[in-house]
Amino acid sequence: MEFRDLKKQYCKYKKEIDHAIYEVVTETNFISGTHVELLEKNLAKYIGVKHCISCANGTDALSLVLRAWKIGEGDAVFVPDFTFFATAEVVSLVGATPIFVDVDPITFNIDPIKLEKKIKEVKVLTKLNPKVIIPVDLFGLPADYDKIEEISMKYDLLILEDAAQGFGGEYKGKKACSFGDAATTSFFPAKPLGCYGDGGAIFTNNDELAEVIKSLRVHGKGEDKYDNVRVGTNSRLDTIQAAILDVKLSAFIKHELSDVNNIYQKYNELLKNYVDVPLIPNGLVSSFAQYTIKLKSQQQRDELKNELMSKGIPSLIYYKKPLHKQTAFNTLNNVDEDYAVSNELSRLVLSLPMHPYLLDSEIEFISKSIIEFVIR
Numbered sequence: 001m002e003f004r005d006l007k008k009q010y011c012k013y014k015k016e017i018d019h020a021i022y023e024v025v026t027e028t029n030f031i032s033g034t035h036v037e038l039l040e041k042n043l044a045k046y047i048g049v050k051h052c053i054s055c056a057n058g059t060d061a062l063s064l065v066l067r068a069w070k071i072g073e074g075d076a077v078f079v080p081d082f083t084f085f086a087t088a089e090v091v092s093l094v095g096a097t098p099i100f101v102d103v104d105p106i107t108f109n110i111d112p113i114k115l116e117k118k119i120k121e122v123k124v125l126t127k128l129n130p131k132v133i134i135p136v137d138l139f140g141l142p143a144d145y146d147k148i149e150e151i152s153m154k155y156d157l158l159i160l161e162d163a164a165q166g167f168g169g170e171y172k173g174k175k176a177c178s179f180g181d182a183a184t185t186s187f188f189p190a191k192p193l194g195c196y197g198d199g200g201a202i203f204t205n206n207d208e209l210a211e212v213i214k215s216l217r218v219h220g221k222g223e224d225k226y227d228n229v230r231v232g233t234n235s236r237l238d239t240i241q242a243a244i245l246d247v248k249l250s251a252f253i254k255h256e257l258s259d260v261n262n263i264y265q266k267y268n269e270l271l272k273n274y275v276d277v278p279l280i281p282n283g284l285v286s287s288f289a290q291y292t293i294k295l296k297s298q299q300q301r302d303e304l305k306n307e308l309m310s311k312g313i314p315s316l317i318y319y320k321k322p323l324h325k326q327t328a329f330n331t332l333n334n335v336d337e338d339y340a341v342s343n344e345l346s347r348l349v350l351s352l353p354m355h356p357y358l359l360d361s362e363i364e365f366i367s368k369s370i371i372e373f374v375i376r
């Protein structure tokens with residue numbers, strides 16, 4: 001059994017995917033071109049935003065936006081403490097300071113009350129200028145954007161939605177990747193919409209921002225390709241990946257997103273009386289990048305993981321170490337007590353196999369194995 005079965009997906013869409021790859025290879029246009037333009041158009045339309053700018057990966061997507069906004073030394077950027085390292089890495093990369101915020105115990109997303117508290121703390125206790133909030137749509141569930149937007153207006157902060165895991169999610173009728181001043185996603189193979197290598201994209205309704213990002217992604221190009229008007233980088237999405245993604249986007253819209261939501265319902269029905277199961281707040285849709293349960297103790301979690309492994313069931317711990325405990329951020333001198341929830345989550349969470357091609361028999365076998373373990 002696979003944690004995320006990419007082979008089953010390939011087998012189902014082999015003809016279309018092989019054809020997409022064949023087209024690019026026979027055209028021998030490997031950089032940019034119509035496949036990339038078409039994908040960007042289709043992605044922007046699906047999300048409901050004006051601009052989609054593809055790039056090399058989800059990490060670059062985040063840093064391109066921060067660079068376009070000229071975020072740097074002396075700026076404070078607020079990120080959830082419980083997320084993948086890259087969310088905060090890009091903040092340090094551009095020279096700014098990441099400020100970690102504890103998360104909500106139910107949604108695992110940034111806690112708006114603690115966010116406001118941290119903003120006030122930074123204003124009073126440091127010389128840093130609060131500039132940006134990067135909410136993460138963790139495991140596919142959008143963050144609490146009504147409250148986050150309220151706070152961003154009160155303190156005049158920009159919002160950069162990190163929807164690397166959130167593509168396909170919804171918050172009160174609006175799609176993930178459409179929140180804030182800009183949003184980003186990742187096409188890493190294991191994400192809700194993945195390609196066959198690295199890839200990413202930026203979404204925004206802001207024309208000016210879109211222009212700057214398009215320039216930054218190709219060495220700061222100006223109107224003329226050989227007139228470099230700023231220092232940029234090389235961060236394009238490969239043409240071959242765009243062609244593959246266009247096939248996979250159709251499958252995602254057609255059935256994959258609803259399939260993972262059906263699997264979520266089945267898992268929850270079977271497991272809800274035995275372990276803490278994910279709960280999706282009213283009005284929200286998750287794209288289930290992960291299906292994550294909570295156990296009673298770290299020991300129970302670790303023993304269950306081993307038990308599942310002995311039965312051939314893969315499971316993973318996202319995340320074993322919250323950001324404030326990462327060695328790379330030691331110098332920030334964060335106070336462990338500020339992160340009670342993310343500390344607890346790191347001890348108790350376990351992510352189970354989750355992908356659109358998971359069979360009923362597999363869901364039942366996984367659930368039965370978990371139930372047998374927790375009741376014994």
Ligand SMILES: *Cc1c(COP(=O)(O)O)cnc(C)c1O
Pocket residue numbers: 057058059060083084086087136162164165186187188198199200
């Ligand atoms: C995967 C991920 C990223 C980085 O995306 P890459 O394409 O791997 O660079 C950023 N933020 C979050 C929350 C992620 O899960």
